[in-house]
Amino acid sequence: MTAAVLAVIGFTALPQGTAVAADSADKPTVRLSKSQAGKGGSITVTGTGWRKKALLMMLICGQSAPGKGVLGGTNSCANSDGLAVTTDDKGAFSKKLAVAEPPVPCPCVVHVATVTGEKAMADAEFKVAGHPVKPLPAQQTGGKLSVLTDTRLDGSSSLLTWFGAPPSRKFVFTVGNVGSAPVKDPVFQVGTSHGVFAPQWEEQQWRGTIAPGKKAQIELPVELAAGAHGDYLVSLKFGDKVLAEKPWGVGRPWGVTLFWILLCVVVPAAVFRIGMAVVDRFRPARRSGSGSAGRHRGGRLSEVTARLPKLRLPQGALAADGAARSQSRTPSRTKPRPSAHSGADASTTSTAALPWFTPDTDPGAPPAGQLSAPSENSTPRTNTPNEKGTT
Template sequence: MKYVRLLLAAALLALALALGAAAGPAAADSTDPTVAVSPKKAGAGHDITVTGQGWKPGTLLTLLICGQNAIGGTNSCANAGGRAATTDAHGAFSRQMPVTEPPKPCPCVVHVATVMGDPVVVDAPFVVAGHPVAPLPTRTTGGRLAVLSARLEGSSGLLTWFGAPPQRTLVITVGNLGSDPAKDPVFQVGTSHGVYAPLWEDQPWHGTVQPGAKQQIRIPVELAAGAHGDYTVSLRYGGKVLATNPWSVGRPWGVTLFWLLLCVVVPSALFRIGMAVVNRLRPRAPATAAAVPDNTPTSTHTLPWFAPGASPPAHRKEPSS
């Protein structure tokens, strides 16, 4: 009986150790990512150090200084002064970046976001010395909206084939899961190409979604002129990405055809103009009479001339006397 109790205690101890080892990595993975800035206040032209912990290992991040607490997306950030960083095997990073004044007034933050994979965003407060400060815009929309379906509608036309900006319509069906009506909600639509972070733009919608009701909303989406390749259209509301849709844009071959024709027509026209100018300016040789050889006879025999319709007189033989 004693040996049975010892074996049971050893089995329970091994099970507890196994559960602890299994729970350790899970607890580490569940740690929320953090970002710290040193120093917390600096003027334009100085350098700051941005550090982070708790991120996924080997994750590519973008670091930006943004105004208005980055509520306007990357449009509120100093994109020219941004930096990129990659987390190490422990999910940490450290990166120096210059202080650049954002296009929007403070309160400012250091905006750290993932480039690929699941969108993760962490903002760390930061003070840009000497930069204007203004109150944040208020958005009293209420409600709690969720996207039930999202799709892109539209097609490219002839002008897009010649480099016009591609346009689509993002059609979403939202439902209000909250107990308050959502009045005049402001959505954010972002377009990203490749590994670049999306550029967010505010898209207000005028109307009210009652609690428990559904509403179809159409939002226009436009890319830059000449854009082509694989894009991703994302919809964000309340700081959360609610939907993403792929968008494959064909290459504007009309622009290539135009340049090819231009490279053929312009040299041909210049060549013809140059040949015409050379032909006009070329000196002409004076006209001279053809020399007559010495052995050429001076007299020529010509046939008798007869009037039209007349016949030559018949030669009659005179009678001899």
């Protein structure tokens, strides 16, 4: 009888213990190999209870404490020295992390959070040796803010945004204090996320006091990275509660695309022109004596002679020159014997001016007032008696 009762108790207690273990396994946890280390050292970070094959990011953050979160968001973490890790099939991981000093004083934690998918995070207390320590700011209690109206993003893109400048807007919202104590200089966290990535939070403080039952309109600047485009989600968080979310569609910076297209066209063209100029500068000269060179010289000579002034000759000289050329072109077998009256004709022909001389400057012409010398072919004229005879 006693054995039966113990068996029933054990049977009923087993599922309860299993359920507790499952609940503890579903919560992500982080353990460190060292609780303190200096800059340049390393620690081993071990985690359990995460989703399987989840991508995680490990950071050392200041002004933080386990259970209170990172007060300044990722701006309080050593982002450049962060490390990514992927969990195994059981949702566990173990990775060495280099110790770095965060940009704000301690208390510090090792912050582990999911990058994609469902949000999950865990912190482990850690002390960076030699890094300054500053107490956490006192948190006010009794005040509670709530968004009363729809949020909006004011502003528009400029011409510089079309060429890749960082897009910026103003996140405008109205909040009311539904608590029993005033809220002075509240600190909000504005996060921007793209696609499936987790939002990157940035801490921003609004100067003013919101009394219980009162409301106030608040404007906070939001800025993306240079060249950002696509669908973004802007989130507003106060404390641990997300107050509002607003989608933001950012156009593609087509000016950057146009610039790269022009660069790919202009630069090769300029390089080609410079190369051709260098080739023409150092190309060896062609040798003379070839047919082409002769043709070039002939062409140049014809151009020179065409530019010379044309001389006008007398009509008689042109006629005599034409007759001489016709006789030279039609050779005869026998030369006609010149007659007695051919002396004058020969003298007239010999005194004809050359094409490139005028009649006054002909070197072969006799002086004015003198007869021309008899030619060799002409017969000397003898003194003959008068045909009429003597009277």
